[in-house]
Amino acid sequence: MTSERISSPRPTAWRQYGREMSVGVFLLLLLAYFGTTPGFLQASNLRDILINAAPLTIAACGMSMVIIAGMIDISAGSVLAVCAVVAGLTAKSGAPLALIVLLPMLAGAAIGAVNGWLVAYLRIPAIIVTLGMMSVLRGGIIWYTRGEWIGNLPPSFSAVGRGEVGGIPVPVLLAMGVVLLTALLLARTPLGRHIYAVGGNPVAAGRMGISVRRVLWLVFVLHGALLGLSALVYASRFSVIQSNAGAGFELLAISAVVVGGVNIFGGQGTVWGSAVGALLLQVISTGLIFRRVSEYWAPSVQGALVLLAVVADALRTRRLGR
Amino acid sequence: MRVRLPRREAVLLILLAVEMAAMQSLSPLFLTADNLIEVVRQSAEIGLIALAMTLVIITAGIDLSVGSVVGLSIMVMGMLWEDAGLPIAVSALLALLAGTLCGVFNGALITAVGIPPLIVTLATMAGFRGIALGMSQARSIRNFPEGFLWLGQGYVLGIPVQVWVLAVCALLFHIALTRTAWGRSVFSIGANEPAARLSGIAVNRLKRQVYALSGFMSALSAVVYAAHVSVAKPDAGLGFELTAITAVVLGGTAVSGGEGGVLGTLIALLMVGFLRSGLTLARVPSEAQDMMVGLLLILVVAIDRWSRKEKG
Amino acid sequence: MRTVVLIAAGVLLLLAACGRKQTSTTGTTTAPGGTKLVVAVMPKLKGIDYFNAVERGAREAAQELGNIDLTYDGPTEGKVDLQIPFIESWTLQKVNVIAVACNDPDAISPALKRARDKGVHVITYDADANAEKSGREFFVNQATFEDIGRALVDEMASQAGEDAKVAIVSSSPTAPNQNAWIAVMKRYMAEKYPKMQIVTVQYPEEDQGRAFSMTQDILKTYPDVKGVFGLSSVAFPGAADAVRQAGKSGKVAVVGLSTPKSMKEFVKDGTVKTVILWNPVDLGYLTVYVAKAVAEGTLKPGVTEFEAGRLGKVKVEGDQVLLGPPMKFTRENIDQYDF
Structure with missing residues (x-):
């Protein structure tokens, strides 16, 4: 399947960014629909949507790299919980801001390094490694914190989650920065090209002289560091930190990435699409409350909308393919 | 490849025996008929799902919606019985039908539209759960008739009824997978789909059958589960998908498809069940158990990989 | 092949060794059947x-009483099918008393019945089992759904007014306690405050972030909402945070159930005036006292009063031991509690 796509003729602009554009169009349609309810398109609401989507957007960027490299990460939610606790404890100990930002990212990178080592060097499938890691981390975090929430956080901590620079909320700035940097990394650096190559066809990539193991390991480390940042943005919006946060977060991140048009088999896609996908999920969840959709039916509407986006895209690529 | 299969199961059996010895050393109550039978009973619902999941994964697919199909079909059964006044047996049969239809829906999207299984079932996981919640308005249904509860709480020849159900299903799955042309086709799809297509296998039809089967087994699990816990709730089966997948991959079925079997899945199911039971008897706290199950999964698969590399 | 087996054996022995170490640190390895009474207490879930x-x-009660060997364990997720294996394994160990906070009244009953049949005493606390089907002897009742529901609504009426429009942020849509409270609240509102109106009920599951963003959305969708109920220890702080960050502290009342520890900050800055909860430390304490009395036969049907250590005399109504009315934690007293 993947090999067919790679051998297809050089894509035109529409073909190259078609997936991202169709998700964008879908997002605009949804905004127009939800926009008919009073208050939805208010600046303050759009701002809240952007802030609330920021942690997911950051995580989706890392997850995009993982999926483009042909891997997957089921442990993202529990990594988020671990990093949020690390962030909270660092802040509470009175450490300077730089450390509060750095330590959760280091913790995430360390977990990513273990995952990556097991995947790349022991060649255990990523889904198994991260499924196991998920139980280990979830059990570990309860064991360590005993489930106690972290309160009494210093004001410097909330500067990350609730601060503003030039009128733009810090979480949104960070999310935009991450999207931009990861997009540049993927499109403009040798490492980025190697990630696509490894995801498209690892055997061929190896023959081209790419160190497949090192690329995979690096992808997991980067993804872990981004999860750390995501956890920081997530946790610093609140006055107390839930020690067992992020249940189901991994599925949300994977949804954002695939809705954004990244090929689940690897080798194709961009973080732009994933960022739009993350935004789309947040818009749906806020929009359903504004439209006063019955709370019980909300999950199925959500599932149906995600499916709709994917089916529409699948049908579109099919027509293009013929 | 087929020659190697029994070997992996032998490794798993040895691991299981070592594990049981270790657990026995932790608590002398571990190796008692009462305990072992209870553990198998508690694993039966996940086991039924894991059997079908084995097939799904052998075709290089995955089904994340199984837990939600359990929630949906359990509510179909409960509501048909309580609201529509149908006999419980008829309601249960219709629930099986509902579950199968969920599977057919998954299969259709995967084969007709060509969306990868992970994405389809990720979306229907939310979708089916929402339907279960929406149509039942989140209520729970109780007081099923005694005769029905026998299915989940009764015994035949000293063995719980659902263990018999699981054993019969496992046997059927094993025979279908190893002794029939259909089973060989399932393997060949996972091993090399384009080649399977070229050799004249109706790949899409077979995939639809496998996902329908997954839906059916989830519904069967739902019926057994309702009889076991004597209540139907729309959140039934939450998280079943990951436990089932854990059993399948721990049992040596390759996530890349083309290899595996239901015997390995069953042994793995017992490994997880026995580990938890032994640790509970030894009063090891449950969060440490979660960690050990995770480690067990990674370690066993690592050992499996390594042993194959050793053989070359 | 041989190396594989050796490695496997090593790994599992290691696992077993971990198990050993864990056991010794919890210090509860005394074999059942001695002079000590073995009491197994199970929460709905661990880690909150x-x-x-x-x-x-x-633990306080067990230490005070001296002759209690206490095991405290349960699942890390609040699911009844994960609670059942613990009951089965404790029954097998022939502990003297099992005390459970049930995630579902019916689902857990067959397992409890089997324990009873094998001579294990069974009591419930926090959330009851089906009394008839499980054969449980006593239920340690911290506060009835009725008491809690009414206290919440009364509190809201006094803070937001008797004609306020209110929203509820609950837990998962199938959470039994939350649904029972909501049912009582609706009924009681219709009786006592007919002008009070519930505009929406949202279910953020056990996710702080969703509780936060859902409350934000509620405040914007229903601008005339005067009060928000936070019905779980995750929903309440999430809702309070959203109200505070929207700059509506003092304008939108936030009332709910949670531990005082997690709500301290919001109570101190005035976003939340009252936290309603019974005293969970006392609940655990009373449960162990009841367990001992049931095992020794001093607490049996017909008893109307019961002496429970530092709690003094506790009322017994039928097969329920009552902890007393719910507590209210306010700015004045919240510092005295560290749970």
Whole structure:
């Protein structure tokens, strides 16, 4: 399947960014629909949507790299919980801001390094490694914190989650920065090209002289560091930190990435699409409350909308393919 | 490849025996008929799902919606019985039908539209759960008739009824997978789909059958589960998908498809069940158990990989 | 092949060794059947403040009583099918008393019945089992759904007015306690405050972030909302945070159930005036006292009063031991509690 796509003729602009554009169009349609309810398109609401989507957007960027490299990460939610606790404890100990930002990212990178080592060097499938890691981390975090929430956080901590620079909320700035940097990394650096190559066809990539193991390991480390940042943005919006946060977060991140048009088999896609996908999920969840959709039916509407986006895209690529 | 299969199961059996010895050393109550039978009973619902999941994964697919199909079909059964006044047996049969239809829906999207299984079932996981919640308005249904509860709480020849159900299903799955042309086709799809297509296998039809089967087994699990816990709730089966997948991959079925079997899945199911039971008897706290199950999964698969590399 | 087996054996022995170490650190390896009474207490789930407080009370009572060997364990997720294996394994170990906070009244009953049939005493606390089907002897009742529901609505009426429009942020849509409270609240509102109106009920599951963003959305969708109920220890702080960050502290009342520890900050800055909860430490404490009395036969049907250590005389109504009315934590008293 993947090999067919790679051998297809050089894509035109529409073909190259078609997936991202169709998700964008879908997002605009949804905004127009939800926009008919009073208050939805208010600046303050759009701002809240952007802030609330920021942690997911950051995580989706890392997850995009993982999926483009042909891997997957089921442990993202529990990594988020671990990093949020690390962030909270660092802040509470009175450490300077730089450390509060750095330590959760280091913790995430360390977990990513273990995952990556097991995947790349022991060649255990990523889904198994991260499924196991998920139980280990979830059990570990309860064991360590005993489930106690972290309160009494210093004001410097909330500067990350609730601060503003030039009128733009810090979480949104960070999310935009991450999207931009990861997009540049993927499109403009040798490492980025190697990630696509490894995801498209690892055997061929190896023959081209790419160190497949090192690329995979690096992808997991980067993804872990981004999860750390995501956890920081997530946790610093609140006055107390839930020690067992992020249940189901991994599925949300994977949804954002695939809705954004990244090929689940690897080798194709961009973080732009994933960022739009993350935004789309947040818009749906806020929009359903504004439209006063019955709370019980909300999950199925959500599932149906995600499916709709994917089916529409699948049908579109099919027509293009013929 | 087929020659190697029994070997992996032998490794798993040895691991299981070592594990049981270790657990026995932790608590002398571990190796008692009462305990072992209870553990198998508690694993039966996940086991039924894991059997079908084995097939799904052998075709290089995955089904994340199984837990939600359990929630949906359990509510179909409960509501048909309580609201529509149908006999419980008829309601249960219709629930099986509902579950199968969920599977057919998954299969259709995967084969007709060509969306990868992970994405389809990720979306229907939310979708089916929402339907279960929406149509039942989140209520729970109780007081099923005694005769029905026998299915989940009764015994035949000293063995719980659902263990018999699981054993019969496992046997059927094993025979279908190893002794029939259909089973060989399932393997060949996972091993090399384009080649399977070229050799004249109706790949899409077979995939639809496998996902329908997954839906059916989830519904069967739902019926057994309702009889076991004597209540139907729309959140039934939450998280079943990951436990089932854990059993399948721990049992040596390759996530890349083309290899595996239901015997390995069953042994793995017992490994997880026995580990938890032994640790509970030894009063090891449950969060440490979660960690050990995770480690067990990674370690066993690592050992499996390594042993194959050793053989070359 | 041989190396594989050797490695496998090593790994599992290591696992077993971990198990050993864990056991010795919990210090509860005394074999059942001695002079010590073995009491097994199970929470709905481990790893939340509330049940940590329950555990603390239970351990306090066990130490006070001296001859209790206490096991405290349960699943890390609040699911009834994960609770059943613990009951089965404790029954097998022939502990003297099992005390459970049930995630579902019916589902857990067959397992409890089997324990009863094998001569294990069974009591419930926090959330009851089906009394008839499970054969449980006593239920340690911290506060009835009725008491809690009414206290919440009364509190809201006094803070937001008797004609306020209010929203509820609950837990998962199938959470039994939350649904029972909501049912009582609706009925009681219709009786006593007919002008009060519930505009929406949202279900953020056990996710702080969703509780936060859902409350934000509620405040914007229903601008005339005067009060928000936070019905779980995750929903309450999430909702309070959203109200505070929207700059509506003092304008939108936030009332709910949670441990005082997690709500301290919001109570101190005035976003939340009152936190309603019974004392979970006392609940765990009382549960162990009841367990001992049931096992020794001093607490049996017909008893109307019961002496429980530092709690003094506790009322017994039928097969329920009552902890007393719910407590209210306010700015004045919240510092006295560390759970």
